[in-house]
Amino acid sequence: MSGGKVFLSIICGLLALFVVYAIVISIFMIKSANDPPPDENTTVVVLGCKVKNGRPSLMLKRRLNASYRYLSEHPDVNVVVSGGQGSDEIMSEARCMKDYLISKGIEANRIFMEDKSTNTEENLKFSQQIINNNELPEKITLVTDAFHQYRSEILAKNMGINPYNISGYTSWYITPTYWVREWFGIAYYSLLGNK
Numbered sequence: 093m094s095g096g097k098v099f100l101s102i103i104c105g106l107l108a109l110f111v112v113y114a115i116v117i118s119i120f121m122i123k124s125a126n127d128p129p130p131d132e133n134t135t136v137v138v139l140g141c142k143v144k145n146g147r148p149s150l151m152l153k154r155r156l157n158a159s160y161r162y163l164s165e166h167p168d169v170n171v172v173v174s175g176g177q178g179s180d181e182i183m184s185e186a187r188c189m190k191d192y193l194i195s196k197g198i199e200a201n202r203i204f205m206e207d208k209s210t211n212t213e214e215n216l217k218f219s220q221q222i223i224n225n226n227e228l229p230e231k232i233t234l235v236t237d238a239f240h241q242y243r244s245e246i247l248a249k250n251m252g253i254n255p256y257n258i259s260g261y262t263s264w265y266i267t268p269t270y271w272v273r274e275w276f277g278i279a280y281y282s283l284l285g286n287k
Contacts (some may be wrong), residue, residue, distance in 0.1 A: 115119075116213015117242070117275055125238035130255035133168060135228045136258075137219045139212060139236040139244060140185035144204070145250050148188055151237060154188055154260035157210070159235045160196045162258055172222050174206040174215040212240075213247050231255075237262045239270045243278050267287060 138159050139151035148156060163169055171193070175185025184207035194200055203224050209215045223230060233255075234244050238259040246256045262270070 101105065105139065114275055115277070117144070118183075121239065121242040121271070121274065124241040124257055125259045127241075127257040129231075129233045131231050131257075132231065133166075133252055134233045134256060135223050136162060136169060136171040136233045136235060137191055137216070138173045138256075139173060140173075140189070140213050141207065143178075143181045143183060143185050143188045146182050146188065147254070147274065148192055151260070151262070152185070152189070152261070154170065155235050155237065156192050156196075156260075158260040159195060160256050162233070162235075163193070163198050163202070168175070170202045170204065172204045172206055172219045172228075172284060173207055173231045174209055174219045176209050176214075209283075212244055214220075216244070216248050216251055216253065233258055235260065235271070239274050243274055246281065248277070 135158055138155055141155060142149040143152065159171060163171055173186045173193070175189065177184040177187075184205075186205040186207035190200070190203045190205055193203055204226060206215070206218045206222050209218050219232075222228075223232070230246070233256040234241065234248065235258045236244055239262060241257045241259055245255055245257065259278035
């Protein structure tokens, strides 16, 4: 077999492995996106996202709307809004999220702010500390976008948390981009333990 054919065979083999990986990971991602909590008291943790001009970005607003619907239906459930302040944000994501939920009618005393985190792993770590310090239910319900749920769940389970998941709506036209990005993010984290 010539060198060119060997090279082509290797490329085809790697491509086939990638396709299998993408299918398997996508199945897990879909499963994680549709794993709502049963009728038990959990603590909702909303993962942060971009704040623009002091207001939640569209993606963050949709996470918050999903949280609001659940919190409205479960008036005894508390929520941790989690996200620090980026260099291009005028307030922390947590502050913005709390203000938004209050404006929708969620009582302020149900909302706990985690405003120091800079990534998903810190979102979870610092939120867990707030949950423990305030004696909130240790079982959590993560709220993020569907494409982000599986990686968030992996990170949570590595911290000893076995979360339920509620997903905010993601526009169909951006879903493929973020979905594919998560394939690489999950692989990168799995191989290197990165955030």
